[in-house]
Amino acid sequence: MLLQIGLVLLLIVGYFILLRIVSSTIHMIGLRRAVHELRVSVVTKLLHLGLTAIFVLLLCVVLGVGYGQLAVFFSSVFAVVGVALFAQWSILSNITASLIIFFGFPYRVGDWVKVVDKDEEILGQIHEISTFHVIITRLSGDTVTYPNNLILQKPVIRYRDRIDAQRHSAFSEKQDVPESLDKI
Numbered sequence: 001m002l003l004q005i006g007l008v009l010l011l012i013v014g015y016f017i018l019l020r021i022v023s024s025t026i027h028m029i030g031l032r033r034a035v036h037e038l039r040v041s042v043v044t045k046l047l048h049l050g051l052t053a054i055f056v057l058l059l060c061v062v063l064g065v066g067y068g069q070l071a072v073f074f075s076s077v078f079a080v081v082g083v084a085l086f087a088q089w090s091i092l093s094n095i096t097a098s099l100i101i102f103f104g105f106p107y108r109v110g111d112w113v114k115v116v117d118k119d120e121e122i123l124g125q126i127h128e129i130s131t132f133h134v135i136i137t138r139l140s141g142d143t144v145t146y147p148n149n150l151i152l153q154k155p156v157i158r159y160r161d162r163i164d165a166q167r168h169s170a171f172s173e174k175q176d177v178p179e180s181l182d183k184i
Contacts, residue, residue: 008059022047026044109128112126115136
């Protein structure tokens with residue numbers, strides 16, 4: 001019994017230390033990459049949720065909950081979550097893509113980019129990167145909301161500045177480009 005209490009206390013202390021390490025690491029990465037604080041907060045919460053699930057699983061094992069009972073509980077939870085997410089598969093893939101974009105996306109808010117898409121030209125400045133989509137403000141001032149999972153699947157061209165982006169636009173001669181777009 002004393003060993004079990006000691007293991008529970010050790011697990012709790014380890015859990016909180018790991019939460020702090022993860023939080024500080026994500027904040028450091030966010031500062032280094034100049035990511036908006038709200039975005040850092042969302043990624044931190046997602047990773048804390050995953051660590052909490054692992055903590056609860058380990059706590060159940062330490063407290064002696066039988067593997068059969070754990071298997072029934074977690075299979076029930078995964079069945080309910082699986083049915084819910086199957087209907088909204090794109091939501092799960094966008095959240096996963098959001099984490100990948102946070103840690104490995106080479107483009108930042110303010111960059112001029114072109115998403116290579118055969119159907120339509122998506123060229124403009126990245127205005128925001130959120131949990132589910134990237135918001136791009138076009139040269140014409142229109143706003144395009146592009147899903148995270150799709151922007152990872154398409155080639156993206158980065159331009160040095162607005163003038164370089166205008167030069168590569170197929171529509172730049174045909175439309176008026178507002179000057180206020182530089183201030184976004």
